[in-house]
Amino acid sequence: MKSLNDKLWIGGWALILNILLLLPQATAAELNFENVFESHSAVLLIVEPETGHILDANKAASQFYGYSRIELKQMNIQDVNTLTAEEVANERKLAKKEHRNFFIFRHRLKNGEIKTVEVHSNPYQYMGKTVLLSVIHDISKQRQMQDDLWHYQGRLEQMVDRQTAELKETHQLTVMILLIGILLLLGLIAALVFAIRKLQEAKKVEQRERQMLDEIIWGTGVGTYEWNVQTGVMKTNKRFLEMVGYKREELEPVTIETWKNLTHPLDLEVALEIIEKTFSKEREFYESEFRMTHKDGSIVWVLSKGNVVEWSQEGKPLRMSGTHTNITSLKQTEVELEKAKKIAEEASLAKSEFLASMSHDLRAPMMGIRGVLGLLRDNKTVVKQESDLLDDLDDMSTRMMSLLDDILDLSKIEAGQLQLDVDAWEPAKIIENIVSLFRPTALKKDIEISTTASQYLGYWCKTDDIRLRQIVSNLVSNAVKYTKSGSVDVDVHIALGEENDRLVIEVKDTGVGISKEKLDGIFDRFTQPLQKGNTQGGRAGLGLAIAHELTEIMGGRLTAKSTPGQGSVFTLSLPVQWAERPVLEHKQDFVIAPLKVLMFKANPVNQKVIASMLMRNGHSVSVAEDVEDMLAYAQAERFDVILLDSEMAEDGAFKVIGDIRQKQGPNKDKPIIAFAKLSPKQKWDELTEAGVTSIIAKPVKHERFFAELGRLFGDKKKS
Structure with a gap:
């Protein structure tokens, strides 16, 4: 009889142990391993049994330890276990002695916090090799509860022992039935307690993680929302509403219409279009920038991001969650940078225009100086010492002209006009x-x-x-x-x-x-x-x-x-880019009969140089002091050619051209040559339309000027 009782006791405890062990296994068998492993709320690790290398970790493990999945897969289990090798060995011996199928360790999280955990490990065939599938439970706060449960179980066992001793005198069949019933009851109680404890732990973990996430988000100043697409209701954190200056009670109930009413109409249309593309899966994520109206009437720029986190079986969006970030200061910085860029570009353009204008203005007198030097060098009475000085002046003026050319080229390059x-x-x-x-x-x-x-x-x-x-x-x-x-x-x-x-x-x-x-x-x-x-x-x-x-x-x-x-x-x-040799006309020399020239006194030095060269070649020159003087000359005398400067005061050049071309005077059809800067090109077009015959770029090169006279008035030399 004693042997039978012993067998019953052993069988009963084996039944309880199997119920406890088979509960998670039964669930795992029903689901695809990968899906269960990833989505399971329990902390799960796959560990190489020989080396302790972590082969994989689920999302719950990443959240529990604070490491990303990639970081965990690069770690060893000893990287989180705070026990020494000797302490680990002692725990394994203790578990074996106590017939436990789990170990109790102390694990260090990424933030340095130490947690007391239960580690349940079972061999599992994974990717063609045997690994350990470990389930980790945080029992830091529940350890006391577990001790109480074990104490209660011990008390129950004592009660069973006492009842069994009292019932030994009764019928054997009654004893066995009662014993089995008690054992089954204990097993069910233990299983129920285990399930309740796991559920409580999961809820606590979820609450703790949600609280931690809320604290992190609050620290970043980001507003969060969860939008029920079907009902339109939006759950938001406090920062979401504070961003536009409102308290929750001022806007409740908060719905998608609340957001629409606060969003700038022009931006709302674009944002809704992006949302529709997200719902139709044209976009993986929703992201949009828009303006919202603050309670005080000011404008708040918001960067909104989101993702559909729940879909219906028909593929319709059910729930969308995301964040709002205040980017008003960033937008203001962008505006300031754009203004600064515009100012810098305008300053650069002004500088380039100034350099171009300055080089033109400097080149004009320099050309005059070089013209005077040319006249002096042609003077047969110049002695050797004076000739050397003229050579030095010519060399220095050449250097100055080269520098001015550099400045002019630089200004053109900077302005993009070259x-x-x-x-x-x-x-x-x-x-x-x-x-x-x-x-x-x-x-x-x-x-x-x-x-x-x-x-x-x-x-x-x-x-x-x-x-x-x-x-x-x-x-x-x-x-x-x-x-x-x-x-x-x-x-x-x-x-x-x-x-x-x-x-x-x-x-x-x-x-x-x-x-x-x-x-x-x-x-x-x-x-x-x-x-x-x-x-x-x-x-x-x-x-x-x-x-x-x-x-x-x-x-x-x-x-x-x-x-x-x-x-x-x-x-x-x-x-x-290779080219054929062009067919060139032979250079022709011209003889220009003496001309009667009317010119405007613009730049005194250049005017004197040009006048001197004209007179040296047998031409007569009349110089007008101002616009009125020019008009008087043009109406009183007949000239062969008229020389103007495009920069005569108060558009004097156009006044002279118009007067000559429109009135039936003696010079109505005579050639008019204008001296003008290379830019702006528009000025050349205006001069041509006004009636100018030829335009010569300033500073005037004498060879170019006399070549133009030859084209207009020259007779070909007879050989």
């Missing part, structure tokens, strides 16, 4: 001319200068010859300037390519060289590429910068290599 004048040219001829131009200077310094351009004579391509001359002249000028002795070589070759060929020009010198520090900024503006201690130069440091920018505008590359004390190599590479 345009290329592309035509068919022979680049080898251009390069040979440049080398010939600098050969006298090189020979004075005992420098050998050479070029290989002759091998490409006869090759024509489309390019801007003025800009090509400007770039190469700058490179050759620098090479000669910074070379004390040795050589300057200008090598030319054609690099053939699949898409296009390239003209490559290398200017090599044996000069002072450039240090690495200065070489890095060699193409920066206002940079002098000189070694310390070299006193040559005198330019403003714009030449190479302008050459580099011109090269890029022409679609090419300009690079530099240099070794201090050994020399430098500048390489210009330009795309080549």
Whole structure:
């Protein structure tokens, strides 16, 4: 009889143990493992049994430990277990001794908090190998409750023992039935307690996580909402409403209509369109910026983000949640930045226009000075000493004109107004001319200068010859300037390519060289590429910068290599568009009969130079002091040609042109030549429409002026 009772006791406790163990297993068997693993509210880990490496973790584990899923998969179980290896071994022995199928450990979360946990581990076939599937329960606060439960179970066992002892004297069948009933009752109670405890723990975890999330969101100043799409009701946090200055009781019930009423009508239409695209799954997430009206009447800019978190079986949106972020200050910053950008652009444009205007205004008197120098040098009575001084003045004026040209080019580049004048040219001829131009200077310094351009004579391509001359002249000028002795070589070759060929020009010198520090900024503006201690130069440091920018505008590359004390190599590479040699008319010389010229006294120096040259060539010149004087001359006398300046005061040029062309005076059909700045182009069009015959760009080049006179009045020379 005693043996039978012992078996009943053992069977009963085995039944209870199986009920406790099989509860979670039964649930797992009913569901797809992956879905259950990911969505289960319990903390689940898959662990490599040999190494303790964490192979995978579910969302609940990530939330519990504070690590992302990716971080957990890179960790070992010992990274979170605070027990030493010896303490872990003792716990395993204790669990075995107490016949427990779980272990009690202390785990450290990412934030440093220590939690007492139960770890239930069972072997499981995962991806073709045996792993441990561990279920972790936080029992920090429930440990006492568990101890009480175990104590209660012990009391029940004592009661059963006492009742069993009292019933031993009764019938054996009655004892067995009662015993089995009690055991079943205990098992059901234990299972119920276990289930209730798990449910309570899950609710506490959920509440704790929700509270933690709310605290985090509150700290960021972000408003949150949960929108029931079917009913229109919106659950919001306090910050959502405070963002627009309201308390909850002022707007309740809060619905989607509340949001619509507070949103700017123009922005609402766009936001609703984006929401519809999110509902139709054209967009994965909802994101929109819009203006909302604050309680005090001010405008609040809001960045709204959201996602549909629940769909119906028919694919209709049921619930959408998201955030509102106040971006008013960001928008104000954007407006201020846009204003600052506009101001900077206007300032840059004003600077460029000022530089262009200044260079034009400076070039005009400089051209006058150079004209006077030309007249003086043509004077046969000039003695040797005076001639040398005139040469010095001519050299300095040339440098000044070069600097003014640099400033003008720079202003055009900055304003985006520099345009290329592309035509068919022979680049080898251009390069040979440049080398010939600098050969006298090189020979004075005992420098050998050479070029290989002759091998490409006869090759024509489309390019801007003025800009090509400007770039190469700058490179050759620098090479000669910074070379004390040795050589300057200008090598030319054609690099053939699949898409296009390239003209490559290398200017090599044996000069002072450039240090690495200065070489890095060699193409920066206002940079002098000189070694310390070299006193040559005198330019403003714009030449190479302008050459580099011109090269890029022409679609090419300009690079530099240099070794201090050994020399430098500048390489210009330009795309080549080959062209046929143009059919040119032979240059014709003209003889101009004496002309009677009426001109306006605009710039006194230039007026005197032009008048002197005209008179030296046998022409008579009348100079008008002002507009009224000009009109009087034009109506009183007949002239062969009339010279005007487009910048005469109070649109005087147009007044003179209109008076001459409209009145039946002696000069109604006579040619009128106007001197005008290159820009704005609109001024040229207006002058042409007003009745001007020819326009010559300022500053006036005398060759261009007399060529135009030859075109209008010249007779071809007889050979």
